Amino acid sequence: MELGSFIIKRLSLMVLVIFGVLIIVFVVTRIIPADPVGAILGGNAPPETVDAMRHQLGLDKPIFAQLLDYLGGIFRGNLGNSLVSSRPVMTDIMEFLPATIELAISSIIFAVVLGIVLGLLSAVFRNRFIDHFSRVFSILGISLPGFWLGLILILIFYYRLGWLPSGGQYDMFLFPTRTTGFILLDAAIHGEWDVFFNGIKHLILPTFILGYSSTASIARIMRASMLDVLHQNYIRTARAKGLPRKVVILRHALKNALIPVITIIGLEFGGLLSGAVLTETIFSWPGLGRYIVNSLLTLDYPAISGGTIFIALIYSVVNLAVDILYAAVDPRMRS
């Protein structure tokens, strides 16, 4: 019941924020210095064609009318047509979104599982080898530029060793049946196990590159949080009960230590979405991140606004989910 009202409050806040997001995105796309028409027509088109195109896109209207058009369009689920692909931006996004979500989910699972395990071991075996290893691993994770590391890993694992593919979602000559757009899910649904395992193989490097820095942050937070929790009075109480160390750690410390970790999973997801932009570029991943980068480079403003709005939307929804999860895990949050 309390949780319900919390969710409602949080949701209404999110609606407000999303509205702000729309305005910011509009402003951003309208301060673009170049005439997007140049982007569509390329270098050879004569000025008459350019003017016609401007009119066609409604760019000759006053700015306020453009804003209304834009907001009206969005509320009807119409993000406009991409200047580059000439397709509705919504169609483009729906085509590229599953790949990004697939990569993001696989990375966040990787990051959360490995991060928590490393952080936990690190705190429990403080100043032992595993702690030093995990800390070095973590500090490198947040220090190494992913775009650079990615290039190097391709060189090693694809070119030198030949163990992993260099990029893409699956090998060529595979023509996966598509239902949902999620390669692995579709492959599983249709029993195309060659596609499934091929997809997994293609996921390994990008997942590592994308998830590494999150793994590192989560491990660091987990370690600090665990060390903090281990000093709490209730841990002493648990020990005073005569519970074995393992039980004290897993039953009493872990859940408490996870609470701050949960809050940063939301933030880390933002980091993942940011990172996806780079990772997708390096690993030829057909996702939304690359779509946005290309839109930015070609100043395809409907695509920029659509893509950014979607990313912000996903991020907000994930943060909402994390907040709810947080409330569900920590009883103190509920009242």
Add this chain to the structure above:
Amino acid sequence: MKKTSSAADSAKASFFKRFMYERGPMLDDVKHSVYLWKKTPLALIGTVIIGLFLLIALFAPLLAPYDPIATDLSRKLEAPSAAHPFGLDQFGRDVLSRVIMGSRIEVQIIFIISVISIAIGLVVGIVAGYFGGVVDEILMRITDIFLAFPRLVLAMAFAAALRPTLTNAIVAISLVEWTVYARLARAEAIKVRSQPYIEAIKAVGASDFKIMMFHVLPMSISPVIVQLTMRMGTIILTAASLGFLGLGAQPPLPEWGAIVSDGRSYLMNNWWITAFPGMAIAITVLGFNLLGDGIRDILDPRIRR
């Protein structure tokens, strides 16, 4: 004469004693910090790295053996040699010189972004926290809106919209970074506002501006600085990422991310173009992270005890 001087001495001594006594806890604190510093070798390594980084940036024109922008196409893509330890790039420029001169750009990026984002963050945070109510609500919702974007994505959008140059990348990152400090400053301002002495100062007739300036601001600075050292690594990475995507510094500026981006087509045959600037980014960010970790550990009461 002698007497007076000794009196002065003793006055001085007593002043010193009093000073020491009053500042005792603070000095203990400093001692403690130095102790913790020494005890965490990683923080020490971080300090050394950042020290070197700053020195290199400071003396870059003296250290760089060649002009980082001068091209010599006849010698392009030469492998590392004694004369050019990091090799030559696709324009025949000395990679070492570019990396060294690049450190200046990184320092510039960090410095300007810090100043801008802290300035915005402090103003927004302090005003929101100090006044509370509707002002707080509005400012914090604006902050939330900025936080609703993954940082790099928003920075990319700003950078592209403003058109990609180093300056604009700096502005773009600042526009994204300030939220961090706004939240910190707000928390501090709320803490300070509820202190009884603020009521007293108000009763005496101090203006809101004065209170914010002389009482809230100083309290907010130190958590902001701590946060800053921890975010510097991220700032460099963000700037480098923008550079890598072609949305940041533009050639021939030797910004490290841009160098990696430019050289990535040469990765296979001419690894040195990307390897060295990439390592420079990694090491510098590592240094900042180690330093930030150290500072956090030292100031964190939980770890202190």
Add this chain to the structure above:
Amino acid sequence: MKRKGMGLVGLFLLVAISFVAAANIPKDTLVLASNTEIFKTFDPGVCFEVEPSIYVKNIYANLVTLRVVNDAFTPVADLAEKWEQSQDGKVWTFYLRKGVKFANGDTVKASDVEYSYRRAIKLNKSPAWLFTDTLGLTEDSIKAVNDTTVTITTNGAPSNVVLSVLAANIGGVLNEKEVKAHETNGDMGLAWLTDHSAGAGPYVLKEWRRKTQIVLAENKNYYGDQPAIKTILMRDVPEASDRYLLLKKGDVDVAWQITVEQAASLRDTKGGDVSLVSTPAQSLEYVAVNASWGPFKDVRVRQAIKYAIDYDAIINKVREGFAIKNQQFLAIGYFGYKESNPFTRDVAKAKKLLADAGYANGFEVEIVTNESEVRRAQAVVVQSNLADLGIKSSIVIMQAAQMYDKYRNQSLQMIVAGWGIDYPDADALAKPFADYTVKQLAWRNAWIDDKAAAMASAAGKEINEQKRAQIYYDLVKYWQDNGPFAMLYQPIEYWGIRKEVKGYEKAFEGYNVHCDFTLISK
């Protein structure tokens, strides 16, 4: 429980890794690696980009097509088996080949031609000006007389121009019935044709997974010989280094858009599994100055710039030799082309010209170019060349969209750019480069020269070939002396290919005006 889970995950990964064994590329399949971002549509009425045009040409048949004969483009029959021109040269009649079928089995009729051309004009997309401006067509200009005869009424453009335009993408013939079946909201099939095909060319578009791959399959109903390559798969690989790696590892047959350095290393290493194919490109690289801006108003300053540039360094170093020196606006092999390269780097001469113009101490100028690596490198060379004259220049890199926007407004001082040829006729070059009234390059650089404009215009209308050639010859001379352009070179296109690929060279001989996948085999 937990341990079992871990074991499962481990097993899973092992199985996944064991699928590593690379699939060999079948004999009847050609795999290309390219950055496919440039692909926006496969609609012949819309598509106007270089690489996608090649695909469109292999999917759609036109009335006529171009072949390279003796190094020059020559129109040859395609869907039309013969054609004739009226006395005044304005009305063209085309007679269609009989029994030709579209890929879906429908017969190609004159009404399909009429529909396709009218559609292109009505859509008024990027290439539409070729029909409307160059040929002066309106919707009424195209008429299907009967099932196999179609007439086209032009503005009297020279026959080479007309046939070249008809052979371009926009002249691709669509299956009217199929397109109409896929119309949504009266868009004339615009949405559907973006990623579907309805043509009569040797291939059909089988699949386009954006940012993943583009797959062409043979058209079983093609009227000509069935191609040796049944499937052409283009993998989207945005990074040049990845493309090169894939090629070297044999995971692709051909790599497009590799860097000049990679290309040079392929060219210089003989006898490997990978070699290089190259052909002159249908484009020109140039440096241009704004003739209405400050010092560049003076023709001597413009000439000084032309003598300052180190053309050889750009050709041999920046392009690694993948360029042909060509200092006029006519491309090699084009009507009226005669080799004419009067400019070489001569700092003394350039300095004297500057001093005569009153700029002995130089001036400051902004050089604009776009993100392309080669362009940037060229700008850097030009920058240092200008520095030798005392001209201080700064390089501003803009995104293409922004650069063209400013360029159109005549608001750039100096630019390093290129011009892709729209159709293979001298007219497609002379007008943009010399005739400011068409508001193309001459206009953008504010070179308002009525004499040059008049000559370009006259040449465009002249039906007598000898006279026409003479006008171009004079125009080139006048333009080289007075114009705002320093032509750097005509690029050479190149591709890295595996040794088992045969006939690629022949197929890409006419790149990008003409390119025929059916000539490739393995």
Add this chain to the structure above:
Amino acid sequence: MQRRRGDLLDVSGLKVVFDTYAGQVKALNGVELWMNHGERLGVVGETGCGKSVTALSVMRLIEEPGRITGGSILFEDRDLVLLPENVLNAIRGKDIAMIFQEPVAALNPVMKVGAQIVENIECQRKSAASVQASRKGGPASGNRPQGRVGVQRISSIQIMRDMLSHVGLDWQRTENLYPHELSGGMAQRVMIAMALSSKPKLLIADEPTSALDVTIQAQILNLLNSLVRETQTAVLLITHAMGVAAQFCDFIAVMYAGNVVEYGSIRVIFNNPLHPYTKGLLKAVPKIGKTDELQSIPGIVPDLIAPPDGCRFHPRCPYRRPECDKAQPRFEPARGEAETDRHHVACFLYQQDQ
């Protein structure tokens, strides 16, 4: 080995140090105290004198960077200092239970309080079973109910509910609450219910009332009093309030800077305090009906990193003698007191061989 002075607990010569940045904090410097089954011993002293450290040491709950460097803690027949962790776990919670100063913080914030009590009951069952198994039916220990392995969880829940009712809480309302939903007093009742649910032989109460409102303090003490009276549980009460100790305990150990300076029955401590520190402490306690000014002990608690040589109290001691900073006074029985009062003191004023 010296004679056991108490049949339940005998702490002797207990030394604990903490390694910190500034040096080694010598927190306990040879603590001496003992008690029999069912007795109540109060440990009093100023903040930082080592009371809580003593309590934690008995449970062997001293954590890094602290460690026990000497002495023994005999509990019944075993020296807790020497026992391995797994054997200790069988004693903790079962034979010795503990309640803490800040009851809310001492409860796991993400577990319902009922579950936390049940956990304790189950834990004791398991360890009882394993102890019995390891002892192969050796002497069954004391007054605990005989648990069997696999006893239904239901019965644990029942015990939990009984215990909650016992400490005056409505179990229906309380068992599903989280710690943050409890007041301090309720939380301490929960802690008491938890601690006593296993019927321990010794309950260590570390300042159980200090963090509570004054009115609640009395309630909790009364509750504790009645409960331990019923079960004859021995209590080691750590407190800084002499009054509380006087009300509740049979014996008192006065601690100063890591040492027990005086030990004895309530009667002797209050009527015949010997150690100057005890005297000072008593003067600092307000008494109803007396108008004397409250006296505080001049000076501050010494720095335990570099404690004063000799008797640690000597810098503040009004009766300081020359030998006081030379050596540590021995902890010896006071002369002329009844054996049952166990009056011991560590002060040169009363040193016998002088």
